[in-house]
Every structure is written in C-alpha cells, then in structure tokens.
Amino acid sequence: MQELYVERLGQRGEGIARAPDGPVYVPYALAGETILAEVSGERGKLIEILAPSPARIDAFCQYYGVCGGCAVQTLTPDAYADWKRNLLVDALRHAGLTPPVDPLIDAHGVGRRRATFHARYESAGRPKVGFMQARAHEIVTIEACPILAPSLQPAPQIAQKIARALGAAGKPLDILITSTLSGPDVDIRGHGALSPAEMQALVRAAVADDLARISNHGVRVIERRVPLLRIGRADVALPPGGFLQATQAGEEALAAKVCAALKGARRIGDLFAGLGTFSLRLAEQARVHAVDSEPAALDALSKAARSTPSLQPVTIETRDLFQRPLAADDLAGFDAVVFDPPRAGAEAQARALAASKVPLVVAVSCNVQSFARDAALLTSGGYQFESVTPFDQFRYSPHVEIVGVFRRPAVRGRTRRLLG
Known part of the structure; x- marks a missing residue:
C-alpha cells in the first residue's frame, strides 16, 4: 500500500x-x-x-468503478470539459501544432442510440450479459445503463434474451443493438452459422420484443421492418451492422459544423462517407461524390439520395482509401473535401490531400492522436488551421470527436471566387 x-x-x-x-x-x-x-x-x-x-462529485451510476464503459463520472462539469478539451490540445502539441482550440461542445443529447453487449456462458448455458469490466476480460452484468437514450433502455434485456436463445452453443457473443425509427435493430457477432432451431428462437425473440430486425454477422435472420434513420431530409435504410454516430445529437452537431464550413462549395468530395452522415446533408447545397470501402453503406446512401426530392446529385465510389487514396489528380475537381475515417485516421489520404490543390479540407475524427498526425500532414503541405473544435459525443469516456477546418492561404482568392 x-x-x-x-x-x-x-x-x-x-x-x-x-x-x-x-x-x-x-x-x-x-x-x-x-x-x-x-x-x-x-x-x-x-x-x-x-x-x-x-x-x-458523486458518481451517478451504480456500476461505476466496475464497468469499463465510463472512465470519469466524478468530475464537476467544468473540470470534466477542461480535461476532455486538453486531450486534444495535448495531442496537437505533441504533433508540433498549437492552433486555438474551441471549447468542448456537449453532443451527448438524450444518450447513446447504439451499444454492444457481450455475452459469455457459465455452466448449463446460462449467459452472463453486459459490458466488459474495466481493464479485465470479465463481464459486468448490466440491468440498466443511464447513458443510453430512452429508446435504447430496453437493450440490456433484449441482449439477455438473444443470449439465452443461442445458449446451447455456448459461444461468446457480441450483440450490437441500435435504436432506429423502426425499432431496435440487432446484429450478432461471434456465433457463426445458425441452426434451424436457433434461427427459430431468434425469430421468436424478435416478435416478442417487437424488434425491427435481427442479423447474424451482417446476414438477415428476420427483418420485420426496414430499420430507418433520418439523415438531413433523407430516410436511410441501415445495413445490418452498419456504422453510425453514437448519438443523434452528436451526428447533428458534427454535421452542422461540417456543412457550415463547406457552405458555398459547389462540388464536394466526402471520403469515408459511410451512410451519408455528411453527404446527404451537403447535397442540399452542392454536388457530392461519396467514397467508402463498404458497398452496403454506399448503396443505402445512394438509394436515399435518389429518393429524396430537391437534393443535388450524389455519386458514389467503392474504394479502399487506406490502400488507394484519392491522388492529387483525382482531387482536382473538388472545391472542398471532408474526410471522416475510423480511429486509425487517414494517413495515406491526408498525404495525398497535402499534395493536392484542394482549397478547403474538413477533417473529422474520433481519435485525438490520429487527428493530430493527419493535421500535421495537412499543415506540412501548406494548409492552415481555420478552426478546430472538440465534441463530447462519448460522455464520461476518454474519446473525443473533432472537426478541423483547413484552408490553403495561397489560393484564398481563388477559394473566395469558387465559394462566393
């Protein structure tokens, strides 16, 4: 001691x-x-x-200190906001960058609209279902989670029923539950192929809890209703296991910042576009070319864009931007580019952008270290920070969302003509 x-x-x-x-x-x-x-x-x-x-201050959750989902619940709001903002400030400083960093924006809203529950089986196929213990491989059984959105509050019980339905196999499961406009959407990982009896058990679970859909490793088991999301003016069908921002408020806050930064651009490249979090909103004001490696996400984006009146054209391209980033020649036709990669960042694409003549780049990230690295690449290529803003979508965790706006001073006059 x-x-x-x-x-x-x-x-x-x-x-x-x-x-x-x-x-x-x-x-x-x-x-x-x-x-x-x-x-x-x-x-x-x-x-x-x-x-x-x-x-x-006192923690508000009975599982705090055991469950690994929340790292910091006991700081006053002001101290907490300073800590989170400084995570970004420190990462940028370590990368040799010292731009003014905006105050932290609270983007938690009513809470998380998606969560992954883990199931492990004890004797006689009895599941233990919940979140992982902090810095351990044990599961903390969760009956309720106060940071989930009201529409996702039934999720712990739904995960329990799914785990029981598949208990005979005794395989460790990850159960992703997403709240959609059509009801809960469930994607199961870890089980492998399902037997007819297991499929029937899942169908019964879907009916009993009025689930929109259950899929297994991205393959539909039962779809009672298409899980829909509203992105801007568009209704988007969520692919099984598809990615979306953790909170509705977070998505809207990030998109508002991106759209404001790109206001006036006529042709925009949206890289790592996913379902169209930015593309479908940007298409209200500009032509958009959306690029991503996931065909299902791009297909959902394209269908939503085509079925939404008044949007400008949205084209799509399936491409692995880690292996084949858009080069300077590919980027030449864009007034502006936004990129929103996974946590690993977009090193190869940032290098290509640094070598391009795109006047305006908006970088979105969920990782302060990879954002700082990519920002350093852009600034080494001649871009300057116009703004950098942290968002707190993952409240009580050490994760920070970031939007950085970068502009080329050498083409500022040309940029004003393009965006004017």
Whole structure:
C-alpha cells in the first residue's frame, strides 16, 4: 500500500501519480487528490481517498468503478470539459501544432442510440450479459445503463434474451443493438452459422420484443421492418451492422459544423462517407461524390439520395482509401473535401490531400492522436488551421470527436471566387 499524490488525469481518464520507481496510473483517482493505492508496477488500485479533489462529485451510476464503459463520472462539469478539451490540445502539441482550440461542445443529447453487449456462458448455458469490466476480460452484468437514450433502455434485456436463445452453443457473443425509427435493430457477432432451431428462437425473440430486425454477422435472420434513420431530409435504410454516430445529437452537431464550413462549395468530395452522415446533408447545397470501402453503406446512401426530392446529385465510389487514396489528380475537381475515417485516421489520404490543390479540407475524427498526425500532414503541405473544435459525443469516456477546418492561404482568392 502506498500513499500517492495524483498530479493529473491521463488520456484514459486515470489519475497519474509520481512514485519512486516512476509514474503510477490509478483509475478513478482525480488530479490534486492524495490517495492510498495498491501498486503493482505502473498500475495502481484505488483503496482510499485521503484528501479529495475540490472538483470531485458523486458518481451517478451504480456500476461505476466496475464497468469499463465510463472512465470519469466524478468530475464537476467544468473540470470534466477542461480535461476532455486538453486531450486534444495535448495531442496537437505533441504533433508540433498549437492552433486555438474551441471549447468542448456537449453532443451527448438524450444518450447513446447504439451499444454492444457481450455475452459469455457459465455452466448449463446460462449467459452472463453486459459490458466488459474495466481493464479485465470479465463481464459486468448490466440491468440498466443511464447513458443510453430512452429508446435504447430496453437493450440490456433484449441482449439477455438473444443470449439465452443461442445458449446451447455456448459461444461468446457480441450483440450490437441500435435504436432506429423502426425499432431496435440487432446484429450478432461471434456465433457463426445458425441452426434451424436457433434461427427459430431468434425469430421468436424478435416478435416478442417487437424488434425491427435481427442479423447474424451482417446476414438477415428476420427483418420485420426496414430499420430507418433520418439523415438531413433523407430516410436511410441501415445495413445490418452498419456504422453510425453514437448519438443523434452528436451526428447533428458534427454535421452542422461540417456543412457550415463547406457552405458555398459547389462540388464536394466526402471520403469515408459511410451512410451519408455528411453527404446527404451537403447535397442540399452542392454536388457530392461519396467514397467508402463498404458497398452496403454506399448503396443505402445512394438509394436515399435518389429518393429524396430537391437534393443535388450524389455519386458514389467503392474504394479502399487506406490502400488507394484519392491522388492529387483525382482531387482536382473538388472545391472542398471532408474526410471522416475510423480511429486509425487517414494517413495515406491526408498525404495525398497535402499534395493536392484542394482549397478547403474538413477533417473529422474520433481519435485525438490520429487527428493530430493527419493535421500535421495537412499543415506540412501548406494548409492552415481555420478552426478546430472538440465534441463530447462519448460522455464520461476518454474519446473525443473533432472537426478541423483547413484552408490553403495561397489560393484564398481563388477559394473566395469558387465559394462566393
């Protein structure tokens, strides 16, 4: 047992203290606190808070400290917002960038509209269903989660029923449940092929809980209603297991920032376009070319665009932008480009953009490190930060969404003519 003084919060939300042998990372401890901790190497387990931080408040969830879903629930709102914003500031500084960073925008809204539950089987096929324990492979059984949207509150019980329906196989499952306009949509991963009896059990579960759809590894088992999402003016059919932003408020906040930055552009490239979070809204004001590696997402985007009156043309291209980024010649016809890659970022595409003459680039990211790396590539190619804004879509986690706007000063006059 060691007495430690916590100097700051780290990138995962853990308290970082200085011990004789080096830094110690203590989950759930806050900056400015004196604590007792069990220490093993660099890891510490919080035992007692001897002197609490003035910014400490009570956690609101009964599972906090056990469930790994939330890293920081006990900070006052102002201290929490500063910590999250500084995650981005620090990542940019480490990349050699010091642009002004806007205040954190709360994009949690009414809560998460999608969640992945994990199921593991104990003796006699009894499932244990919930979220993963913090820094462990054990499952914390969850009866209710307060950060889920009201429409997703039944999700823990739905996941339990799905796990019981597949209990005979005893395979570990990941159960993704998404709230849609048509009702809950479920995609199961980890089971493999289903037997006829298992398919019938899932059909019964879908009927009992009025689910819109159940799919297994992206293959439809039963679709009682097409799971629909509203993106801008368009209704979009969500492909099985398809990606979308975690909260409705987050999607709308990010899209509003992107659309405002690109206002006036006549032809826009939307890279890593997915279902059309940005494409379908940008098509209200410009022609859009949407590029992604997922054919199902692009097909859903294209169908939604064609069936929505008053949108300008949206073209699609299936392409792996990690392996085959759009080169400078491919990018020459765009007034502006937006890219929103997975957590790994868009290093190859950022390099290609840096070598292009696109006047305006908007980078969207869910990872501060990969965003900082890609931003450094763009600035090394002559772009300048116009703005950078952090969004808190994943409240109480260490994840930050970012929108960065980059412009080429050398073509500013040309850009004004194009966008005027």
